[in-house]
Amino acid sequence: MLRGEVQGNGNEKINMLGKIQDAKKGQIAFLANPKYEQFIYTTQASAVIVKKDFQARKEISATLILVDDAYSSFTLLLEEYHRAISFQKSGIEEPSFIGKDSSVGKNIYRGAFSYIGSKVKIGDNVKIYPHVFVGDNVVIGNNTILHPNVKLYADTKIGSNCVIHSGTVIGSDGFGFAPQEDGSYKTIPQLGNVIIEDNVAIGANTVIDCATLFGDSTIIRQGVKLDNLIQVAHNVEIGKNTVIAAQSGISGSSKVGENNMIGGQVGIAGHLVIANNTGIGAQAGIGKSIKEEGQRIIGSPAFDVKEYFKAYAVFKRLPDLNDRLRELEKKVKELNSITERHEVEGDE
Amino acid sequence: MLRGEVQGNGNEKINMLGKIQDAKKGQIAFLANPKYEQFIYTTQASAVIVKKDFQARKEISATLILVDDAYSSFTLLLEEYHRAISFQKSGIEEPSFIGKDSSVGKNIYRGAFSYIGSKVKIGDNVKIYPHVFVGDNVVIGNNTILHPNVKLYADTKIGSNCVIHSGTVIGSDGFGFAPQEDGSYKTIPQLGNVIIEDNVAIGANTVIDCATLFGDSTIIRQGVKLDNLIQVAHNVEIGKNTVIAAQSGISGSSKVGENNMIGGQVGIAGHLVIANNTGIGAQAGIGKSIKEEGQRIIGSPAFDVKEYFKAYAVFKRLPDLNDRLRELEKKVKELNSITERHEVEGDE
């Protein structure tokens, strides 16, 4: 599978993956970082994946598998292993609930206490863990995994090969209230939905609100990766392959471009457009649209990363600057009075 | 219902709401923003709501409904539509759980896997979606909606006409720990409860902790609107009609006034009092009480919005300021030595 060359016992039985420092017999490990080279001579792993050109300086008891890129090869194994594990679950555990006129594909897992509403369409190989809620009219593509307690409000559309983690809520009402004369607020009904395209991963306890108007959607484009505890407000659109770290929030109607990398605890105000390939540093606050592609910004409000850190370096010394300014003012005042005296003297 | 004047076919059958750009036959749309005027001539909507004084520049095939305020009228329709939808759910889905000595009103919806504890009192027309947990002794007023997976700890009181979204937790323990001599912490039992008054809306995955002492309450006053992923700590009180955006947090025992507007990702420290009508900008940090009403503040720690942005504009140019200061210091030093020379020369 790894297309590597085997050096040593090619019949070692491997049943698990491990780290080179503490792997045990029966496990396979990898060596990519030279810092860890020492461990290859002492590891109890049955096999180790190493780079083709690796030159052993001592005897190695483990079977070696020589490959082009040890890390990538190990990752490949991890994936296979993961796939094996995650495809274990199947069948229907009881009690579980499914409403009228709903259809499910082949090889489905429906955990106990999972709830599927009416007129729902679910593809093949979908895993619906315990306590998942799937509202009416929801559509879910093939191979998608909904971890325990994911909540999909009515009319949500989820693509294929998506993974959504526990506690995440999709399709809750957008935050829309019209102020009344008496100081109270009237709820603006939220009638749109959420569309999640293919290959999207969403962490735990994240919230994605539905769009306001009927026919409108909050849209998460294909390949987007969202971390935990993220807020995505109504009518937001997040472009292809954009990655957003934990606890960031995007306010209503903002459009985030493709291939953005957004750090943790970032806040993006409403009704903005963020260009493709923008990098936004952790805790940044974005108050206006980013029009030029490829920028790296941070701060609140955010501007160029390098400029920010230069300014911040001076910020830290502001009390000193203030003292120097005061000192200068004193000196200039003195100079002034001396010069004035001279002028007067010169006039004499 | 809209008290508008009908221009065209008054018998058009309308079964849905749409946007003027892409509405189809059978839908009703509205035109409020002149930017969209072009679409009224081409829309396939069966009817369009427009302002009374609208002057068509071309022929319009849709039936027009002339009103005072097109947007408000459309919103009214949305509300009606929403009400119709949200009142669809009723009855009891099985399996569901209800403990001893609990009473429920008329026309209730209790979703599958919903859990109601003992001695609970629930009003009329309440909707309890699947996976909702209602602890012992909880009281819920009429017409309140608990979306899938809302969790109400024991002794919580919820008013009438409230809407609480998925994953929100109400009544969890406040964060109270007493430091011990060995560096560990002892848990301070949290024995109070949470009171939510009427007409409160709470988003998804928000948390409201109970008060510490028995008989005390964390209180959310009538008309308050809380967004998603908000933290409300023990013994907090939030005043009437205050609106708080997503991911903000209010620390223990702080009292937030009425009609505040608080942006996203704001942090308010503990034991503070925030005056009525305060506006707090996104990502602000509030470290001391706000005594004067009607202020607009931002920053961490927060101060007047206009002053903040003026200061921040200079912050961005701090490296330049620093250079100018250094330059001045050099010049003043030179001037100083010249002047000293002059003084000496003058003395000669």
Add this chain to the structure above:
Amino acid sequence: MLRGEVQGNGNEKINMLGKIQDAKKGQIAFLANPKYEQFIYTTQASAVIVKKDFQARKEISATLILVDDAYSSFTLLLEEYHRAISFQKSGIEEPSFIGKDSSVGKNIYRGAFSYIGSKVKIGDNVKIYPHVFVGDNVVIGNNTILHPNVKLYADTKIGSNCVIHSGTVIGSDGFGFAPQEDGSYKTIPQLGNVIIEDNVAIGANTVIDCATLFGDSTIIRQGVKLDNLIQVAHNVEIGKNTVIAAQSGISGSSKVGENNMIGGQVGIAGHLVIANNTGIGAQAGIGKSIKEEGQRIIGSPAFDVKEYFKAYAVFKRLPDLNDRLRELEKKVKELNSITERHEVEGDE
């Protein structure tokens, strides 16, 4: 139990705890803060706990209990009361689910709709509230309480005497994605687990991700207290007795020391080491390791608290500083030209 001396009727029946201001007959209150002394003369509480050396200035109707530290004694009572309440729940409510080869200890509570997977080991006196999900191979120690809707992914280990609040997710996938040449990302399988040691308290809707590699763990050491809505990324370790306030986030692979006190909405970047006894102020951003113990820091990026507030005080006056700098530049320019004239004149 309080080892206090009783002054007055030693046979008062107490069935509840209350506050001195509004306690009623049958309740016990305490007086620790002299500010509240006035209430001891009017309280209807049946008994009041006071400090040994308390000197009444008027007549008191309540029975007094004289102790060394009134607040601590009251807290002790609170704890007893709490224990009494929280040990009420026991037995198995149906429907509930338990998989193959799982074992549970004595005196367990398993709420309705709770889900326990296969090969799970649960200790004595554990409380598993409704809608809790316990994945395969999970281990839970004695006396631990899982509030409604806690989600434990497969392989999680929880110690004894832990309390975890509603909606908290433990063991979800770390946020790991390998960029591909076409701009998309490949998911890096997350195969480690989470270990929570003894006496840990975790708030509501918090998320703790599992470690990436098989055999690795995200670790929360004994005595740690985490508030609500906190993000703990893959491979993080949090040291003994560290306390973290709501909405803070710790990025992948960072190691937080022992006895840290971390405020709300703090962000800690990845791969850092934070020394023991560090105090981190609310909303701080930590971008590099903290090596020296006992520091108090704030700001983003964070530095010494006192220095930060000094710098921030000047920040608020930056427009003024800028004006003064400009003024000085003008004056120095004038001085310069005068001095040059003098020099020229002097040369004549």
